[in-house]
Amino acid sequence: MAGTNAPIECKGSILVLNQYYDDYITVAAFMIMGFVLVGAAVMMSRAIAPRAPGGLKDVAYESGIEPIGEGWNQSHIRYYIFALLFLIFAVEAIFLFPWALQLEYFDSIGMGVFALVEMLVFLVILFLGLIYAIRKGVLKWE
């Protein structure tokens, strides 16, 4: 990795920097290869494919079902609020799993109560968010 411990000598840092730029060369190489490969594939198919325009070739899906109606579709704005509410629980879970794994360790160094209280504080804050949403009638589907 490019990062090193704090004070680095000047010569060393040039080395670090060279590595840093080298990483970008890899990225650049990937990008160039990406363009070349896609370009080559497109050119190749253009060059060797037979052409027979008209007929079925003009429909939107050559071998699928014809689309019916408009491309735009309305979805209810409430879905977005449910997504937000889901986030409360998602965030809760993300923090709870590592916390649960480390709880025994915290207990072994005498910080078990501290860890428990801190997590309870976190849960109460998230829970308040849920209460707020319920009180504002977000969960009612009308």
Place this chain on the structure above:
Amino acid sequence: MFPLDYHALLPEIILAVTVLVTLVVDLTTRKKYLVALTAMVGLFAAFVPVLTLAFCDSLEFCAAAGVDRVLFGGSYVVDGYALVFKGLFIFAAFIALLLSIGYLEADRYYEGEYYFLLIASALGAVVMASSRDFVSMIVALELVSGPAFLLAGWRKGDPRSNEAALKFFITGIIALSLLLFGVSLLYGLTGTIQFDQIAVASMAVADLPLFTLAVIFVLLGFGFKVSAVPFHFWTPDTYEGAPKPVTAWIAVGSKAAGFVGLLTVAYLAFPGVTEVWGPVMWVLALLSMTVGNIVAIKQTNVIRLLGYSSIAQAGFMLAPFGAAAASGADSLSQVFAATVTYLVIFVVMNLGAFAVVIIIGSRVGSYEFEDWAGLNRYAPGLAIMLAVFFMSLAGIPPLAGWFAKFAVFQATIGVGNWWGYSIAIAAALNAVIAFVYYAKVLKPAFFDPVPKGVDVEALEAAEIPAPIGFALALTAFGVIVLGVFPGVAANLGQYTAQVVAALGG
């Protein structure tokens, strides 16, 4: 058992609890003034530990208790510098709250969540003052900005308010991405995000072009937040469109938070490489002062005028940064102190200016200053207050503004090189230009006759709502005290500069 220094964290804890309690109070009652009251009590309560922490420093038994106020492995530090700004931010939020109370009732939009968001934004500013690494600083910065985006769009039905919020949001996000990009480069170069370690590690990589790029990205990210030219385009539209008390908070609280971030990053993370960022800041300072002032002359709307005036003031606060290029460790703490002094005075006088403008604007029903003609006939008290704050902004003694400018001149000239001299000359010229537009607002209010068709008796009879009147009194008191006893602000500046001086020694 509990390994944290809770005393040091008490202001933040109290504010965080206040945020939650305002939400609960809002849910349980229809009397919205109770929510405002809760928020106010919370701000008061948060101010108490700031005081106890400040005086704890000088007390024997308290310091001897072995309380090291460096928390979370150096990422969060509660020192004199942090405490001065925590106090200042709580004060600013308190004034913004007082301005909001009457305004929101008259506006008939939602109230409860408003106070919740305002206190959340204040909490971000308070956290900002203590942040000593990039992660906590960016979290703090976003906690200041996030609620402010929402508050700017508070008047849902008003397209201008929507425009204000959207512009503010988009530029805020651009600033954040610039900042994050710079931070990622810095992390790659130095291997750390903590400021004191970056200060050491950056010496080795100072000559690399990539490092210059990283520093400039980080500082430009803050340039948006403090609305320095050429990143100021959002400022006038956002100020004009947002509800006026929110404008006061964005223009003062949020901006001061941006400046605190800039100060911390520039002087604590990059103190050894002033030759990299000094010239950039010099250019930003010059452009902000000049463009802000010249455009302000053409404004007819007082809020827009205050917007451009605040851009110009940002230029003044950036001037000491510009002078820091190629200066020694000693003068580094002097230029730091000058910016802090200006910032303290700026907060008090700009909040006062907004308070008086909001009162007059809502009474007359217009924020065009031509419509304020003859103000001193029907509201002499308000006219005098208007004069007090605008003369202070212009820098007329004995009002606080003069000392702010004096501190900047003193520090920039004191550096003793051409970076300092040149920016001091530019600042002096700009101070003269600024006088023109501040006087332009006062002229109709004092010397023009009352326009025909104005119901003078109704305007005379109108009363100032108590909360906003209190805010006006507080800030007016502050402006006069800071102007007559400039030592107060100067001492605060020197007190905070210890954090930089300690670095040099």
